[in-house]
Structure formats: C-alpha cells, structure tokens
Amino acid sequence: MTTDLLIPLLLPLLALPAARLVEPYLPPRTASWLLTGACVVLAAGSTAALALLAFSGLSLLPAVADLGRWSPQTLRTENGVDVPVSIAAGAVLGVLLVVLTRAVLRYVRWARRLSRELDVHGTGELVLLPGADAVAFAVPGRGGRVAVSTGMLAALDPRERTALLAHERAHLAFRHHLFLIALTLSVTLNPLLRPLSSSARFALERWADEAAAQRIGDRTLVAHAVAKAALAGRPHHGFALAATGGPVPRRVSALLTPPPRAGGRLPVVLLSALVIGLAGLSAETALDSAADLHDGIEIAQIGR
Structure with missing residues (x-):
C-alpha cells in the first residue's frame, strides 16, 4: 500500500508539463475549469494519501487496535505498513493542516478588512479610490465590487477605462474568485501544485481578457488597456483579481493575435483527456488504497 x-x-510533478502542453490549445474558459479542477483533485489525492499513510501507522498502536478490535500484527502483514513512512506522513499532514487553517483565517481577515476599507469610499458596484497609485481590482462580497483608483483612471483614456472595467466585471460575472480560492487551498495542501496553479491563474486572466474583448468588440483596445494599466500600476497583492495580474506580456500577445478558428477538436479532446487522466489516476489510486486498508482491517479483525 505504501x-x-x-x-x-x-x-x-507531471501536472506542470501537462498544463504547459494543453495551455496553448485550450480556450481560456476550458483551461480555467480543467486546470483548476485538476489542482483540486490532485491536492485531494495527495492529502488522502498522507492521511491513509498516517492512519495505517496509527492502526498498529495497541490502543487503537484494541479500540477497533483488530490484530496489529495481522494488519501489518496484510497491508505492508511502513512505520517510519507513516510517522513522516503524519507529521507532514499535521503541518499542512495547520498551514491550511492559517490560510483560511488569513483570507477571512483580508476579506473583512478590505470590505471595511471599500465601504469608506462607497457601497456600490464600482468603488472609486482616491490617490495617485494606479490600482484596479475585483473582489467578491456584496454582489461583487470593482475598485479603481483615480490614478489608474488618469493613466487610461476613456475607451481604455471601459475595457479595463469590462475585464474586472468579467471576473465577477464568472465568479473567478471561487476558482482562486480553490487554487489557493490546493497549493496550500500540496506546494508541488504551485506551477499548475500559476497556469490556471493565467487562464483566468485570459478568460477575463477575452470576455472583455467580446464585450467591447476590440481585442487591440483591451490589449492596450491591459498593457498601460500594468505599466502605470502595480500588482494587487492578496486574494483579489486584477487586470494587472499574471504574465501581462503573454496576455497582450494573445490579444494581439487573431483568435484561433473553430475546429480541430481532436487535439483539444486528447489534451484535456491527458490532464483529466492524471487527476483521475491520483483519485483512483487513493480510493483503491483506502479500500485495501479497509479490507486489511477486516482481515485483521477476523485474525484477532
């Protein structure tokens, strides 16, 4: 089982090469769902694996074995439990749970603090922030709000402002903050997923870019707005989504390139199947191991 x-x-470790392979071929919306879903499944699979390893070690303790009425010797023989590995897995799992709790609390504190700060400047869907710093971002809560500073508005012409606001509103309309929360929690549970999470975040920004371009009807205008906003401003830290996020040069290049024509579904299907297959293999292995542990416990109960 170990x-x-x-x-x-x-x-x-294989998720990043797979993501880099599929990213250029998948539409941003599809890539966002696929990569975020893969992150969640892979994080759940690795966490379940650590939990199973830790529990298999605990199951050999006499007190636990007596509570469950099974023979620890039989269980160790049936499942091939490696005690040092189980101890290490338990320690890692404990650390991850502490880090996860801290991340959740940090998000709650950030959301409350930001909500109070925005309430000072307005309670509508669009909040105007005073100051020369060029910032613009979208945040959930109260139906979703877009915050933009006077410094950012001054850096853009009227049409570019419309494009920038369309990008931020797209984040809210498609509930991208839920994707971001899922990605953040996944990376917290498994830091090896950070590169895959970065690809998914890039796909979210590209999704908002394309939605804004479709709404405005001018991809070049959206590209100029994104580029000027990034040059004038600074990335918004925290859990907010902003037009200045992600690799801006790649986003601008994608917007200045004509969108791919419809067709060629076979490569998309095959590449999507690759990512889904990796996530499915992780989930299936964890479930099979849980079933093996359960069967071993039943045998150990008989052999008590």
Missing part, C-alpha cells in the same frame, strides 16, 4: 500511495504524492 508504494501505491506514492503515485498521488508524486503525480503533481
């Missing part, structure tokens, strides 16, 4: 559980722990 060897099988290495699969969900190591599969995230």
Whole structure:
C-alpha cells in the first residue's frame, strides 16, 4: 500500500508539463475549469494519501487496535505498513493542516478588512479610490465590487477605462474568485501544485481578457488597456483579481493575435483527456488504497 500511495504524492510533478502542453490549445474558459479542477483533485489525492499513510501507522498502536478490535500484527502483514513512512506522513499532514487553517483565517481577515476599507469610499458596484497609485481590482462580497483608483483612471483614456472595467466585471460575472480560492487551498495542501496553479491563474486572466474583448468588440483596445494599466500600476497583492495580474506580456500577445478558428477538436479532446487522466489516476489510486486498508482491517479483525 505504501508504494501505491506514492503515485498521488508524486503525480503533481507531471501536472506542470501537462498544463504547459494543453495551455496553448485550450480556450481560456476550458483551461480555467480543467486546470483548476485538476489542482483540486490532485491536492485531494495527495492529502488522502498522507492521511491513509498516517492512519495505517496509527492502526498498529495497541490502543487503537484494541479500540477497533483488530490484530496489529495481522494488519501489518496484510497491508505492508511502513512505520517510519507513516510517522513522516503524519507529521507532514499535521503541518499542512495547520498551514491550511492559517490560510483560511488569513483570507477571512483580508476579506473583512478590505470590505471595511471599500465601504469608506462607497457601497456600490464600482468603488472609486482616491490617490495617485494606479490600482484596479475585483473582489467578491456584496454582489461583487470593482475598485479603481483615480490614478489608474488618469493613466487610461476613456475607451481604455471601459475595457479595463469590462475585464474586472468579467471576473465577477464568472465568479473567478471561487476558482482562486480553490487554487489557493490546493497549493496550500500540496506546494508541488504551485506551477499548475500559476497556469490556471493565467487562464483566468485570459478568460477575463477575452470576455472583455467580446464585450467591447476590440481585442487591440483591451490589449492596450491591459498593457498601460500594468505599466502605470502595480500588482494587487492578496486574494483579489486584477487586470494587472499574471504574465501581462503573454496576455497582450494573445490579444494581439487573431483568435484561433473553430475546429480541430481532436487535439483539444486528447489534451484535456491527458490532464483529466492524471487527476483521475491520483483519485483512483487513493480510493483503491483506502479500500485495501479497509479490507486489511477486516482481515485483521477476523485474525484477532
């Protein structure tokens, strides 16, 4: 069982090459759903693997074995439990749970603090922030709000402002903050998923770019707005989504390139299947290992 559980722990290493392979061919919306879903499944698989490894070690303790009424010797023989590996897995799992709790609390504090700060300047969907700093971002809560500074508005012409606001409103309309939360929690549970998460975040920004371009009807205008906003401003830190996020040069280049024609579905299907297959393998291995542990416990109960 210990060897099988290495699969969900190591599969995230293959997720980045797979993401880089599919990213140029998938539409941003599809890439966002696919990569975010893969992150969540891979994080769940690796966390389940650590939990199973830790529990298999705990199951050999006499107190736990007596509570469950099974023979620890039989269980160790049936499942091939590696005690040092189980101890290490338990320690890692404990650290990850502490870090996850801190991340959740940090997000809650950030959301409350930002909501109070924005309430000072307005309670509508669009909040105007005073100051020369060029910032613009979208945040959930109260139906979703877009915050933009007077410095950012001064850096753009009227048409570019419209394009920038369309980008931020697209983040809210498609609930991209939920994707961002899922990605943040996944990376917290498995830091090896950070590169895959970065690809998914880039896809989210590209999704908002394309939505803004479709709404405005001018891809070049959106590209200019994104480029000027990035040059004038600074990335917004925290959990907010902003037009200045992600690799801006790549986003601008994609907007200045004509969108791919419809067709050629076979490569998209095959590449999507590759990412889904990796995530599915992680989930299946974790579930099979859980079933093996359950079967081993039943045998150990008989052999008590």
